[in-house]
Amino acid sequence: MSNHYRPTWAEINLDHLWHNYITAEKEVPNKNVIPVIKANAYGHGAKEVFKFLYKNGIRFFAVSLLEEALELKEIYQDAQILMMGPLLEKDLEVVSKNQIEFTIYDTPIYEAVLGSKLSLTCHIKVDSGMSRYGMVEPEKIMDAVESLQARKNIDLKGIYTHFATSNENEVFYNLQLNRFKEIVNMMKVKPRMIHISNSSSTFKYEKNYDFTTHVRLGISLYGLSLDQPKPNIIPVMSLKSKVVQIKTLHPGDSVGYGASYQAKSDERIAILPIGYADGFIRGNKTGSIEINQKEYKIVGIICMDACFVKVDDQVKIGDTATIFGGMITIDHVAKRLKTINYEVVTSISYRVPRVMVEGVKK
Ligand SMILES: Cc1ncc(COP(=O)(O)O)c(C=O)c1O
Incomplete structure (x- = not known):
């Protein structure tokens, strides 16, 4: 690390x-x-x-x-x-x-x-x-x-x-x-x-x-390409964060700037410390995030330093969230943002530490 x-x-x-x-x-x-x-x-x-x-x-x-x-x-x-x-x-x-x-x-x-x-x-x-x-x-x-x-x-x-x-x-x-x-x-x-x-x-x-x-x-x-079929290459970057807080919302409670998302029932919202200043831009709000091998929907507007995910009872504080590089690929994110994979990876900002790993099983 x-x-x-x-x-x-x-x-x-x-x-x-x-x-x-x-x-x-x-x-x-x-x-x-x-x-x-x-x-x-x-x-x-x-x-x-x-x-x-x-x-x-x-x-x-x-x-x-x-x-x-x-x-x-x-x-x-x-x-x-x-x-x-x-x-x-x-x-x-x-x-x-x-x-x-x-x-x-x-x-x-x-x-x-x-x-x-x-x-x-x-x-x-x-x-x-x-x-x-x-x-x-x-x-x-x-x-x-x-x-x-x-x-x-x-x-x-x-x-x-x-x-x-x-x-x-x-x-x-x-x-x-x-x-x-x-x-x-x-x-x-x-x-x-x-x-x-x-x-x-x-x-x-x-x-x-x-x-x-x-x-x-x-x-x-x-490990990325615009070609189909893709050559035999493997993506190199995965973007990760951790659940740092979980809120329980009641019907009518809202989430984030503009109070744009409102809970319809009792809901659990996980907060991840990653936002648009990290290159996880606001356009991602229609997407989902992987936590414990399951995809959860992003809700509300993405903040500068944080975003919100609607989760179930299985998610707890400290769980790792994979923004991309697991079930959700860089190409999925590019498609979501109507752009190319080049832009997704080059947009990850200087604030995000790059952690080099070697010897990890493919
Ligand atoms: C002059 C030049 N050569 C090579 C490359 C590498 O291109 P690619 O990332 O498609 O391999 C670039 C990237 O834009 C470039 O500008």
């Missing part, structure tokens, strides 16, 4: 994480799997996930922000960290000093890099159709590749793109793929890293490609 006081926590099963990593690795033999640990490792705890993977021999990681990269570099200096988000010219010195690999995603940063005397390691990002970060025109990209490759102080280590529709629209996926492939074919000297696949593309398509070297595994590292 980590050093925390509140009886609400997110359990992070590192055995499951490793299972997922190995499953992806087996899927793409001869290629390297880059764990994407941006956004606090999709809410799972970036530092702990990073340390765990590093101890298992992984040395290359991807994040979004410079802050995220710096936090990891402080732990293991020799880990290679690719920053996929936008870098500002003013921060070139910081990435150089800390040996952080970054992304050239547009002309201004390209020109700043070209004009710099700093020692820099970078990857060019090609916008092959998503219209997010990345350079678009093939001629400009080739120009950038050749100019950067000619510089002694610059290591153009990789080129990559990102798919907008790997889990849904094959036609658009192939359009992006072909645009990117054309650029790679035009390159006289290929960089050491060529990477295109996210989780979905890793499991669905990557084995067909002989021109790539790496995949960037995000959501499936954490």
Whole structure:
């Protein structure tokens, strides 16, 4: 158990994480799997996930922000960290000093890099159709590749793109793929890293490609996917709390803000110390929570620090409540909130301690 006081926590099963990593690795033999640990490792705890993977021999990681990269570099200096988000010219010195690999995603940063005397390691990002970060025109990209490759102080280590529709629209996926492939074919000297696949593309398509070297595994590292059928992966996070108080209500008594729920008969209401400030947002009020292998309905409005569950006589103070990660899955919660599993896990806030568990039976 980590050093925390509140009886609400997110359990992070590192055995499951490793299972997922190995499953992806087996899927793409001869290629390297880059764990994407941006956004606090999709809410799972970036530092702990990073340390765990590093101890298992992984040395290359991807994040979004410079802050995220710096936090990891402080732990293991020799880990290679690719920053996929936008870098500002003013921060070139910081990435150089800390040996952080970054992304050239547009002309201004390209020109700043070209004009710099700093020692820099970078990857060019090609916008092959998503219209997010990345350079678009093939001629400009080739120009950038050749100019950067000619510089002694610059290591153009990789080129990559990102798919907008790997889990849904094959036609658009192939359009992006072909645009990117054309650029790679035009390159006289290929960089050491060529990477295109996210989780979905890793499991669905990557084995067909002989021109790539790496995949960037995000959501499936954490045991989640938007694909059906899902690959052989296991969710890593379960969100738990404990019953801290039980109220007996009589007919007409109300619960919570707005007095929106009123008891129709004598009822038992369990109070759980988890609320919207923990990322258990108000939209969850239509759902249920598992206590002792049984589902109980949430009642009333979810507060900042607490929520209410209508329970029976079997529930007592101190019982563990599983918000998700048991009978109620992260995908159930995503469906309830009309969103995707990515948003459910990344929304669990900093207030919720992440408790790493290893050696737990699946
Ligand atoms: C550039 C880039 N590569 C890889 C990933 C990982 O994607 P996924 O979580 O779908 O595996 C992301 C996530 O959004 C990303 O932005």
